[in-house]
Amino acid sequence: MQDKPINVLLIEEEPMxxxxxxxxxxLLGYRVECVESAEQALDRLSGELPDLMIVGHFLPGMSGIELIDRVSNDIRTSSVPVMLLSPNADLDHVQRAYTAGAKEYLVAPYDPMVLQDKIHKLASRRPTAT
Incomplete structure (x- = not known):
C-alpha cells in the first residue's frame, strides 16, 4: 500500500x-470513517472528500442507491469511487446500483477476501491513485 493511507467513508446503518x-x-491499512445515515454522509462530503465510499443499502432518509445516484451526479463528488454493500443479490437490484453510479457491488454477508479484492479495485480507480 502507499505511504499515505487511503481514506474510506463507510455509510452503514447496521452497527455490527x-x-x-x-x-x-x-487491518488492510485503510483509514475508515463511519457514519450511519445518508444525511451524515452528505454532511461529511461537504468537507474534504474521501478516496472511496462504501454505501449500505438500508439507510435512514434515503436508500443507498439514492445516495449513490446523488453523489455520482454531483460534479464535486462524482469522481469518488463507490461500492454498494447490500443483502440483495437480485440481478435487477445489482443493475440499479451500477446504473446509479456504483463501481462495485458486494453482497452481505460477504467473504473478507472478496471485500479485500473489491476495495483494492475501487482504490485503483481513484483519480489521485499513484
Missing amino acids: LREITSFRLE
Whole structure:
C-alpha cells in the first residue's frame, strides 16, 4: 500500500456490519470513517472528500442507491469511487446500483477476501491513485 493511507467513508446503518467492515478495512491499512445515515454522509462530503465510499443499502432518509445516484451526479463528488454493500443479490437490484453510479457491488454477508479484492479495485480507480 502507499505511504499515505487511503481514506474510506463507510455509510452503514447496521452497527455490527459497520464495525466488522471497518475493522477489516483498518487491518488492510485503510483509514475508515463511519457514519450511519445518508444525511451524515452528505454532511461529511461537504468537507474534504474521501478516496472511496462504501454505501449500505438500508439507510435512514434515503436508500443507498439514492445516495449513490446523488453523489455520482454531483460534479464535486462524482469522481469518488463507490461500492454498494447490500443483502440483495437480485440481478435487477445489482443493475440499479451500477446504473446509479456504483463501481462495485458486494453482497452481505460477504467473504473478507472478496471485500479485500473489491476495495483494492475501487482504490485503483481513484483519480489521485499513484
